[in-house]
Amino acid sequence: MSGPRRLSVPRRVAVTAADDGCPLAVDGREIDSVREAWLIEDRWWTEKPLRRRYWEVVTTCGRNEIVFCDLRSGRWWRQR
Amino acid sequence: MIVCVLFPRFALATALGDRGELLQAPTALAPEPGGAQQVGEVSLAAEAFGIHPGMRLGEALARCPRLTLVPSDPAGVADSWERLLVRLESMGAAVEPERPGLVCFDARGLLRLHGGIDGVLSAVRRAMRSPARFGVAPSRFAAIAAATRARARRPEIVRGGSDAEGRKRASAFLAPLPVALLRARPALADLPEALERLGIRTLGELAQLPPTALADRFGATGLLAHRLASGHDSALSPRPASEYLREVLELPEAASGTQLQRGLEMLIDRLLARNERRGRTFRSVVISAVLVEQGGTWREQVVFREALSDPVRMRLALVPRLEYLPAPAESLRLAVERFGPLATDQRSLLDDPAAARMARLREAIRQTRAVAGPDAAMRVLEVDPDSRFPERRAVLTPFEGSSALPSPSGAATDRADRRR
Numbered sequence: 001m002s003g004p005r006r007l008s009v010p011r012r013v014a015v016t017a018a019d020d021g022c023p024l025a026v027d028g029r030e031i032d033s034v035r036e037a038w039l040i041e042d043r044w045w046t047e048k049p050l051r052r053r054y055w056e057v058v059t060t061c062g063r064n065e066i067v068f069c070d071l072r073s074g075r076w077w078r079q080r
Numbered sequence: 081m082i083v084c085v086l087f088p089r090f091a092l093a094t095a096l097g098d099r100g101e102l103l104q105a106p107t108a109l110a111p112e113p114g115g116a117q118q119v120g121e122v123s124l125a126a127e128a129f130g131i132h133p134g135m136r137l138g139e140a141l142a143r144c145p146r147l148t149l150v151p152s153d154p155a156g157v158a159d160s161w162e163r164l165l166v167r168l169e170s171m172g173a174a175v176e177p178e179r180p181g182l183v184c185f186d187a188r189g190l191l192r193l194h195g196g197i198d199g200v201l202s203a204v205r206r207a208m209r210s211p212a213r214f215g216v217a218p219s220r221f222a223a224i225a226a227a228t229r230a231r232a233r234r235p236e237i238v239r240g241g242s243d244a245e246g247r248k249r250a251s252a253f254l255a256p257l258p259v260a261l262l263r264a265r266p267a268l269a270d271l272p273e274a275l276e277r278l279g280i281r282t283l284g285e286l287a288q289l290p291p292t293a294l295a296d297r298f299g300a301t302g303l304l305a306h307r308l309a310s311g312h313d314s315a316l317s318p319r320p321a322s323e324y325l326r327e328v329l330e331l332p333e334a335a336s337g338t339q340l341q342r343g344l345e346m347l348i349d350r351l352l353a354r355n356e357r358r359g360r361t362f363r364s365v366v367i368s369a370v371l372v373e374q375g376g377t378w379r380e381q382v383v384f385r386e387a388l389s390d391p392v393r394m395r396l397a398l399v400p401r402l403e404y405l406p407a408p409a410e411s412l413r414l415a416v417e418r419f420g421p422l423a424t425d426q427r428s429l430l431d432d433p434a435a436a437r438m439a440r441l442r443e444a445i446r447q448t449r450a451v452a453g454p455d456a457a458m459r460v461l462e463v464d465p466d467s468r469f470p471e472r473r474a475v476l477t478p479f480e481g482s483s484a485l486p487s488p489s490g491a492a493t494d495r496a497d498r499r500r
Binding site for chain 2: 004005006007008009010040042050079080
């Protein structure tokens with residue numbers, strides 16, 4: 001039997017961001033509005049700390065997306 | 081003819097792992113968290129300071145201030161010991177494990193198969209694949225005493241059967257040995273100290289005392305000690321051949337509290353979904369965990385009041401045990417120690433529609449798994465519903481009919497709260 005499978009695992013996504021880090025386009029779709037942004041830091045006491053800036057955005061085609069930027073690697077991820 | 085196989089300092093050597101050089105220094109197993117403040121097995125160098133297993137920690141440190149204390153590894157010891165026992169059983173020996181590192185079996189059934197006691201010992205040595213000491217004697221206690229005197233490649237053999245002649249030989253062999261050997265029997269652990277205070281230093285001196293005097297002074301333990309010193313012992317009671325069924329859950333983030341509870345529930349579901357169970361109930365199980373920061377391991381045996389296959393009742397019995405965990409865990413294991421009879425539900429006088437629906441659901445799950453494998457029926461289990469990281473909140477785990485009830489702690493929480 002396989003082990004437990006996590007749900008809501010982050011997946012890579014292509015995001016174009018402004019200089020201040022605010023996303024401008026997600027997978028080529030332009031952002032219409034930013035609904036919310038928040039920062040999460042955890043496990044700072046370990047060798048693999050987690051630092052993420054989340055953005056909840058609405059694209060011009062009406063999709064509601066939650067993306068985050070891993071502040072350690074600079075990569076963007078999509079998460080639901 | 082009883083054969084005793086002894087692995088000296090088995091628990092200490094297992095806990096040390098690849099730090100074997102510590103066996104050359106004064107080293108002892110640290111007291112178990114929450115248990116009595118007594119040291120466990122000790123190295124030879126620690127024995128030279130007068131430290132022995134079971135000694136109070138304060139006294140041990142007073143005798144040797146540079147004593148190195150090693151966290152015990154009960155789960156690792158149990159795993160290694162089980163592997164060795166299975167190797168012995170696979171060559172036909174009906175074993176009675178005394179404690180990890182010490183096992184006895186009756187060699188009578190194997191003598192002709194291997195051409196005598198020397199052949200049996202050679203076969204055992206090959207099967208174990210680890211250096212051990214062997215003692216052979218007519219009684220179990222004499223065999224254990226012989227194993228403690230044996231050298232690595234030279235077994236100590238006391239010839240004779242279980243008749244009067246054999247007992248006489250065993251008694252003669254035991255006569256010059258110290259009474260401290262009685263510590264091998266847990267019921268007699270405290271007796272040697274009292275005997276030594278009274279000037280009785282050898283088992284021969286003990287055997288010469290009248291049993292009535294010993295009974296008068298020490299009660300039943302005195303009589304037992306006299307019987308052992310005289311070459312008598314009770315017959316072996318070999319353990320039933322066991323099956324090893326275990327599920328392990330690695331916890332990427334050190335877990336405790338609700339997370340650990342959810343992990344245990346998941347392990348119960350996975351264990352119940354194993355095909356090897358073949359519909360049987362569980363009589364006793366073992367929960368074990370690897371603790372964070374190399375804090376060793378933790379192990380707890382749970383014997384159910386009655387054999388169970390109901391995940392809800394198993395949870396009720398097992399989850400409270402997690403409170404005894406001394407530190408957050410890196411991995412959690414659940415193993416079946418003993419199976420019960422086949423699970424059979426007693427029918428009630430009146431048909432319960434909910435029970436009937438549940439039975440149909442279970443049957444549907446069983447058939448689905450038979451066709452598409454154990455991962456065919458899954459459910460979402462909230463592991464850490466309040467985590468700020470979405471990927472930590474829930475996992476997919478095997479679906480068990482009666483375990484699919486909503487849990488009170490799984491109530492919806494405001495997403496905004498999670499972000500703070």
